[in-house]
Each structure stands twice: as structure tokens, then as C-alpha cells.
Amino acid sequence: MRLLEECYKDEFDDLPDNEYIFGHEDGQKTILSPYRILINHYNKYQHEYSDLFYNNLDIPEFWYVYPEWDNGKIMYHGDKKANIYFKEPIVKRNVHKVEWLDNGFNYKTDYYDLYGLKFFTEYYDQDLGLMMTSFYTDDNKEVLSIHHKNEAFLVNTKNKTNVFYSYKEFVQYVESIIRR
Known part of the structure; x- marks a missing residue:
């Protein structure tokens, strides 16, 4: 079972109910989210x-x-x-x-x-509220940043930055990593 963000639920009206659940990732769940899958993929070590x-x-x-x-x-x-x-x-x-x-x-x-480990950081503007969320690997490298005002997902790999303009595109990218 995988966890998808509740605020993007409308993008996934075609998913089977038994494969995914919707909620908010805060680093405390043992269920895999796209964020956790991506971070685990780029972590240097297996952690307990x-x-x-x-x-x-x-x-x-x-x-x-x-x-x-x-x-x-x-x-x-x-x-x-x-x-x-x-x-x-x-x-x-x-x-x-x-x-x-x-x-x-x-x-x-x-x-x-x-x-x-520090899993992610949320950055705020006093007038605009939540601006960006950055996710980190176990060596504190930023592997994903979400720009909330324009809903862009930036994935930093070793050689380039991939940009996705919807949560669904980002999730599909993460699922392609699993299949490799």
C-alpha cells in the first residue's frame, strides 16, 4: 500500500482503492509515499x-x-x-x-x-504562507523541492534537474524509478 498526498486526491480518480491511501506525509509513517521512495532511492545507507x-x-x-x-x-x-x-x-x-x-x-x-534524520523542510513567507518544501537524503542533500505557488516538483539527480508540473507526473516518475 502506498500513501499519496490528500491535497492532490483529485488527480487520481482512476486509482484502485486497495493500492493507495490518501493522507499527509510527515516522516512518521511506515507506509511508502512517493517522497519516501525517492529519498530511499538516493540515500547512501539503509537505516533502522x-x-x-x-x-x-x-x-x-x-x-x-x-x-x-x-x-x-x-x-x-x-x-x-x-x-x-x-x-x-x-x-x-x-x-x-x-x-x-x-x-x-x-x-x-x-x-x-x-x-x-531530517526528512523535509517547509519554508514560509510572512505574507504568502507556505512557499516551498525540500526533501533531503541521509547526507543532507536536497533531492526534491516542491514550489507550492506554481505547483512545480523539482527532482535533483546527479546530472540534472527534472521538473514536473503536476503531482501525478511526479508520482509517475517515482514509480518509474521503482520499475528500473
Whole structure:
């Protein structure tokens, strides 16, 4: 069974119900999504399930991280630089996502997956909202960027960038990778 994004459901009215489900990929599902398939294809290593403990986040020197009630935060000279949201059970303090702040504005959010790796980042504009989502391999290379305002999917391979102008085209490309 494969997971397809709920917001693109209208593009797939011809799919058999037993092969696909619709929802939102947040890096926490064991069901394969087109994003996960693409990332796994370009990852250098096979990974085992392993959460990222909040104290192991990669942050700049002299910044510090600590828990705050049910979540956590990253601070620098008294300024809150990020909100950390923990996975369930929150008592383990494993990272689900980190919202990075600039003067209180959440300009980007990093999502961590079942392997404790940064899976994707959402970038925001204060006036326009969600602008772009970038997906990363295990060596932190951007392999996919989705430009939400023009609905373009850019897949970065070793030699070129492939551009798709619909989610369905992107999914068909990912399915062609599986068949190779």
C-alpha cells in the first residue's frame, strides 16, 4: 500500500482503492509515499528505526536547547530561535519537528523521520504562507523541492534537474524509478 498526498486526491480518480491511501506525509509513517521512495532511492545507507533525542539536534555553537513543558526550545542570548515538538510519548523527548523563528516568525520547519534524520523542510513567507518544501537524503542533500505557488516538483539527480508540473507526473516518475 502506498500513501499519496490528500491535497492532490483529485488527480487520481482512476486509482484502485486497495493500492493507495490518501493522507499527509510527515516522516512518521511506515507506509511508502512517493517522497519516501525517492529519498530511499538516493540515500547512501539503509537505516533502522531510530528517533532523534532533542539534545542531539545540530545547532550553532553557543546556542542551547532545553525542554519546556511538553516540548522544547532553542535559545541564543535570551532570544528564542526555535520551538521543538516531541513525538509521542513526549516523555522520551524525541524530535518530531523544529520550527525555526526570526523575531517570532516561523520562517521554516524541519521534520524528522522514523530514522531520526531530517526528512523535509517547509519554508514560509510572512505574507504568502507556505512557499516551498525540500526533501533531503541521509547526507543532507536536497533531492526534491516542491514550489507550492506554481505547483512545480523539482527532482535533483546527479546530472540534472527534472521538473514536473503536476503531482501525478511526479508520482509517475517515482514509480518509474521503482520499475528500473
